[in-house]
Amino acid sequence: MSVLVIAEHDNKTLNEATRAAVTAAKKFGGDIHILVAGQDARAVADAAAKLDNVSKVMLAESEPLGHKMAEALESLVLSVAGSYDAILAPASTVGKNFMPRVAAKLDVMIISDITAVESADTFVRPIYAGNAMMTVKSSDKVKVITVRPTTFEKAGDGGSANVETISAPDAVATSSFVSEELSKSDRPELGAAKIVISGGRGMGNGENFSMLEKIADKLGAAVGASRAAVDAGFVPNDYQVGQTGKVVAPELYIAVGISGAIQHLAGMKDSKVIVAINKDEEAPIFSVADYGLVADLFKAVPELEEELGKAGY
Amino acid sequence: MKILVPVKRVVDYNVKVRVKPDQTGVDLANVKMSMNPFCEIAVEEAIRMKEKGLAEEIVVISIGPAGAQETIRTALAMGADRGIHVTTDAAVEPLAVAKILEKVVGEEKPDIVLLGKQAIDDDTNATGQMLAALLGWPQGTFASKVEKADGSLKVTREVDGGLQTVAIALPAIVTTDLRLNEPRYASLPNIMKAKRKPIDAKTPEDYGVDLSPRLEVLKVAEPPKRQGGVKVESVSELVSKLKNEAGVL
Ligand SMILES: Cc1cc2nc3c(=O)[nH]c(=O)nc-3n(C[C@H](O)[C@H](O)[C@H](O)COP(=O)(O)OP(=O)(O)OC[C@H]3O[C@@H](n4cnc5c(N)ncnc54)[C@H](O)[C@@H]3O)c2cc1C
Numbered sequence: 001m002s003v004l005v006i007a008e009h010d011n012k013t014l015n016e017a018t019r020a021a022v023t024a025a026k027k028f029g030g031d032i033h034i035l036v037a038g039q040d041a042r043a044v045a046d047a048a049a050k051l052d053n054v055s056k057v058m059l060a061e062s063e064p065l066g067h068k069m070a071e072a073l074e075s076l077v078l079s080v081a082g083s084y085d086a087i088l089a090p091a092s093t094v095g096k097n098f099m100p101r102v103a104a105k106l107d108v109m110i111i112s113d114i115t116a117v118e119s120a121d122t123f124v125r126p127i128y129a130g131n132a133m134m135t136v137k138s139s140d141k142v143k144v145i146t147v148r149p150t151t152f153e154k155a156g157d158g159g160s161a162n163v164e165t166i167s168a169p170d171a172v173a174t175s176s177f178v179s180e181e182l183s184k185s186d187r188p189e190l191g192a193a194k195i196v197i198s199g200g201r202g203m204g205n206g207e208n209f210s211m212l213e214k215i216a217d218k219l220g221a222a223v224g225a226s227r228a229a230v231d232a233g234f235v236p237n238d239y240q241v242g243q244t245g246k247v248v249a250p251e252l253y254i255a256v257g258i259s260g261a262i263q264h265l266a267g268m269k270d271s272k273v274i275v276a277i278n279k280d281e282e283a284p285i286f287s288v289a290d291y292g293l294v295a296d297l298f299k300a301v302p303e304l305e306e307e308l309g310k311a312g313y
Numbered sequence: 314m315k316i317l318v319p320v321k322r323v324v325d326y327n328v329k330v331r332v333k334p335d336q337t338g339v340d341l342a343n344v345k346m347s348m349n350p351f352c353e354i355a356v357e358e359a360i361r362m363k364e365k366g367l368a369e370e371i372v373v374i375s376i377g378p379a380g381a382q383e384t385i386r387t388a389l390a391m392g393a394d395r396g397i398h399v400t401t402d403a404a405v406e407p408l409a410v411a412k413i414l415e416k417v418v419g420e421e422k423p424d425i426v427l428l429g430k431q432a433i434d435d436d437t438n439a440t441g442q443m444l445a446a447l448l449g450w451p452q453g454t455f456a457s458k459v460e461k462a463d464g465s466l467k468v469t470r471e472v473d474g475g476l477q478t479v480a481i482a483l484p485a486i487v488t489t490d491l492r493l494n495e496p497r498y499a500s501l502p503n504i505m506k507a508k509r510k511p512i513d514a515k516t517p518e519d520y521g522v523d524l525s526p527r528l529e530v531l532k533v534a535e536p537p538k539r540q541g542g543v544k545v546e547s548v549s550e551l552v553s554k555l556k557n558e559a560g561v562l
C-alpha cells in the first residue's frame with residue numbers, strides 16, 4: 001500500500017491543509033509520499049520532508065505548476081500515479097480544480113471532500129450542505145480523494161524524508177496563466193485561524209468591516225463573511241464561508257449580522273464555540289450558537305472591542 | 314459559436330433535507346425540486362453570450378428522471394434553444410455524467426461547455442473538470458467573469474487566495490461560481506414559447522456508457538447535532554463567558 005499526497009502551498013510555504021491530508025493518508029497504512037508541484041518551491045519540499053510518516057518527497061517545477069494550472073497538474077500527477085493505491089489532496093480550490101481531472105483520466109470516481117477514512121476503501125463525506133453524511137465504499141483500483149482539512153489532525157514535524165526532483169511535463173498550449181489578484185492580509189488564513197470573526201449583510205457596507213478587523217487584530221483572528229456580504233461587494237470573494245465557500249472549524253467563530261442560512265452553517269458549524277450577534281432573536285444562527293447576543297451590532301461590536309481591551313487584548 | 318449547458322435537477326436550496334430513518338438516503342418524497350443554482354448561472358451566462366452576438370445556439374442537457382424535463386423547460390424558458398433529456402432513474406455519478414457528456418460533445422460539437430461548479434445535492438464539484446480531462450480540453454472553473462477573445466476565453470476564477478485569471482483556447486470547459494451573474498426569471502410569454510422548443514429524448518444506452526456506480530453508498534446518516542446554547546444579556550457577560558466558561562479567550 002502506498003499513498004501519494006499532493007501538497008498545498010504558495011511556492012514559499014507549506015500550507016497547513018497538507019498536514020491534514022497526511023493524517024488522512026496515514027489511516028490507509030503503508031508508505032506516504034508527497035508531491036510538491038510548483039515553481040521555486042524548494043523550501044516547500046524541504047518542509048514537506050519533515051512531516052510525520054512521510055518517506056519520500058518529489059519536487060516538480062515549472063511555470064504552469066507555479067500557477068497551479070489544472071492541465072499541468074493533471075499530466076504531472078498522471079506521470080507518477082502508476083504506483084499508488086490512493087492519491088490525496090486537500091479540498092482547496094486547487095485540489096478541487098485538478099483532482100477530478102486525474103480521476104477521470106484514471107477512469108475512477110473522485111471522492112470529494114472526505115471527513116473520515118473508515119478503511120482504505122471506505123470514506124465519509126458530507127452531502128446536501130452537510131445536512132447528511134454519506135459513507136461510501138469505492139470499488140475503484142485507485143482512490144482519488146480530496147480531504148476536508150478541518151476534520152483531520154495536523155501531522156507534526158517528526159520526519160526526515162529525501163527530496164527527489166522529478167521532471168515537469170511540457171506546458172500545454174491550450175491554457176495559460178494571465179494574472180492574479182490575491183487578497184493581502186497580515187491576519188491568519190481563514191482555514192487555519194484559531195478564531196474567526198465573520199460579518200454578514202447586517203454589516204451594511206464594506207467600511208463597517210473595519211469594526212470586525214479591529215477585533216480580529218486584537219485576537220489574532222481571521223475575518224470571514226457570508227455570501228450576502230461578498231455579493232454586496234463589502235469584502236472579496238475569498239472571505240466567503242459556507243457550502244460553496246470555505247469550510248472553517250476554529251476554536252471560536254463569531255458571526256455578526258449573519259442570519260444563519262444552511263449554506264452558511266455548512267461552512268462553520270463544526271467550530272468549537274460559536275458566538276452570534278444579531279438583532280433578530282429569531283435568526284436561525286442562534287440555533288447553533290453557544291452564546292447568542294441579541295443586539296444591534298453597531299452598538300455591540302464597538303463594545304466588544306472595548307471589553308476585550310479591558311480583558312487585556 | 315455553440316454552447317452546451319448541462320443542467321441538473323436537485324432539491325431546492327431552501328429545503329433542509331432529512332435523512333431517512335433506515336439511513337439509505339435522504340427523504341425526497343414531496344420535496345421541492347429546482348434547477349441547481351449554479352446551473353441557472355450557467356444558463357444565464359450562455360444566454361448573455363448569445364445576446365452579445367458571441368454565440369448562435371444554446372443546447373441544454375439534463376441526465377435524470379422524468380422530472381428533469383421540467384428543468385430543461387426552465388432553461389428553454391430562460392432563453393436556451395433546445396434540449397436533450399437523457400432519461401434514467403438511476404443515481405448517476407459525475408464520472409458517468411462526464412462520459413455521457415463526452416459523447417454528446419462528440420455529436421453536438423459545441424465550442425464551450427458551461428457547467429455549474431457544484432451540484433448542491435452531492436456537493437461533488439467535479440463533472441466539468443472530469444469532462445475537460447476526458448475531452449483533453451482546457452478548463453476555467455469557478456468563474457466569476459468570462460470574456461471572449463480571439464479563439465479563446467479569458468476566465469477570472471474565484472480561488473482560495475482571491476482571484477486568478479487564465480486564458481483558455483476554445484473549445485473549452487467553463488464552470489460557474491456565484492458571482493458570475495444573476496440569473497433572470499423567465500417571463501410568461503417565454504414560458505409559453507419554451508413549450509414549443511424541441512427536447513430530444515435519449516437514454517443512457519444511446520450513448521453506450523456504463524453507468525454502474527463506483528461508489529457504493531453504505532449509509533447516509535445525520536450529522537452530529539449541535540445544541541443551541543444560551544443567550545447572554547450583555548457584551549461584558551459574553552466576554553466573561555468566553556474567558557471563564559468556554560476558555561477560548
Ligand atoms: C447555491 C448557493 C450557495 C450558497 N453558498 C453560500 C455560502 O457558501 N456561504 C454563505 O454564507 N451563503 C451561501 N449562500 C447564501 C445563503 O443562502 C444566504 O443567502 C446567505 O448566507 C445570507 O447571508 P447573511 O446572513 O449575511 O444575510 P441575511 O440572511 O440577509 O441576514 C442578515 C442578518 O443580519 C441581521 N442584522 C441586520 N442588521 C443588523 C444590525 N444592525 N445588528 C445586528 N444584526 C443585524 C439580520 O437580523 C439578519 O439576520 C448560498 C446560496 C445558494 C443558493
Ligand SMILES: Nc1ncnc2c1ncn2[C@@H]1O[C@H](COP(=O)(O)O)[C@@H](O)[C@H]1O
Pocket residue numbers: 318319320321322349351352355374375376377405407410427428429430431432433435436437438439440441
Ligand atoms: N445529471 C446531470 N445532468 C446534467 N448535468 C449535470 C448532472 N450532474 C452534474 N451536472 C453538471 O455538473 C455540474 C457539477 O456537478 P457535480 O460535479 O455533481 O457537483 C452541475 O452544475 C451540472 O452543470
